[in-house]
Amino acid sequence: MKAEKIWMDGKMVDWDKAQVHVCTHALHYGSGIFEGIRAYKTENGTAVFRLKEHIDRLFNSAKIFKMVVPYSKEEFKQAIKDTIKANKLKSGYIRPLIYRGFKELGVSPFNCPVNSAIAVWEWGAYLGEEALAQGIRTKISSYARSYINSTSQKAKICGNYVNSIFAKMEAIEAGVDEAILLDARGFITEGSGENLFWIRNGVIYTTPTTTVLEGITRDSIIKIANDMGYQVQEKYIGRDELYISDEVFFAGTAAEVTPIREIDNYQIGEGKRGPVTENIQKKFFNIAKGKEDKYLSWLDFIQ
Numbered sequence: 001m002k003a004e005k006i007w008m009d010g011k012m013v014d015w016d017k018a019q020v021h022v023c024t025h026a027l028h029y030g031s032g033i034f035e036g037i038r039a040y041k042t043e044n045g046t047a048v049f050r051l052k053e054h055i056d057r058l059f060n061s062a063k064i065f066k067m068v069v070p071y072s073k074e075e076f077k078q079a080i081k082d083t084i085k086a087n088k089l090k091s092g093y094i095r096p097l098i099y100r101g102f103k104e105l106g107v108s109p110f111n112c113p114v115n116s117a118i119a120v121w122e123w124g125a126y127l128g129e130e131a132l133a134q135g136i137r138t139k140i141s142s143y144a145r146s147y148i149n150s151t152s153q154k155a156k157i158c159g160n161y162v163n164s165i166f167a168k169m170e171a172i173e174a175g176v177d178e179a180i181l182l183d184a185r186g187f188i189t190e191g192s193g194e195n196l197f198w199i200r201n202g203v204i205y206t207t208p209t210t211t212v213l214e215g216i217t218r219d220s221i222i223k224i225a226n227d228m229g230y231q232v233q234e235k236y237i238g239r240d241e242l243y244i245s246d247e248v249f250f251a252g253t254a255a256e257v258t259p260i261r262e263i264d265n266y267q268i269g270e271g272k273r274g275p276v277t278e279n280i281q282k283k284f285f286n287i288a289k290g291k292e293d294k295y296l297s298w299l300d301f302i303q
Helices: 025-029 051-064 073-086 129-134 158-173 216-227 239-243 275-288 293-298
Strands: 005-008 011-014 032-034 037-042 045-049 092-100 114-121 136-140 178-182 188-191 195-200 203-206 231-234 247-252 256-263 299-301
Touching (some): 011 073, 037 299, 051 092, 073 114, 129 256, 188 195, 188 239, 195 239, 203 216, 216 247, 216 275, 247 275
Antiparallel strands (some): 005 114, 045 299, 092 114, 195 247, 247 256
16 A cells, blocks of 8 residues: 555645654544545546545535635545546545644644645455455444444544444454444444445345444445335344345445355355345446446546
């Protein structure tokens, strides 16, 4: 994971020189917000997937976290495109970050400046290429997803992901690929960095966004599935409904559409990628790679 340039506060900086002060507020207290975005190689060049929606969410996160971004949405979009061009990126991952910088230390962030950065790099399947076809093994985490009133579920706040880190470390040490977290009531929420879908009797279900992030890939999957004629419903469930589901899959910018073949040592369905998941996965990648005219508005092409 390395590229040539990183955009920092309006300037292109060499990758190895993109540095912050050790007393940066976000380093000590997690006072940053970020996005995960992907760019895909298409027949018409590199295209960023749903850039508008990602930047809208980034600025909503800033609003919730009381950060005044020193750039407009259009300026930030252009900065992302410029960073992609500066690194000659054909396909890969994009990480915009807005964070409280260095001035003073203390819990209050208000006296610290608001800084910005954009990094891009080549990155394949988050959980491995094999996972996209064969599915992954997961476990229900012993760590509950952060309580709805303990932080914001609508903002991608850096500090929120400590919860995810604990769940991910636990999963890895248990010998599986990923964690699934419950909320404080015991209902299924999502993975450490992915929304969750499950299929029973031909109906696709997902957790309501009350307790999970409003995932942009999640939203894409719902729209795609509806267009394909599937019924999609939001529902709160316990872990045991996942055990007896026909199919389960993760959806997220990093994870894309990743099937789940096992949860808590329970085989899901046939123990491999199921037909509904495969159909949606194929459609999703065709859209992201510019092969579906109906969805071209979801792509921002790099000229």
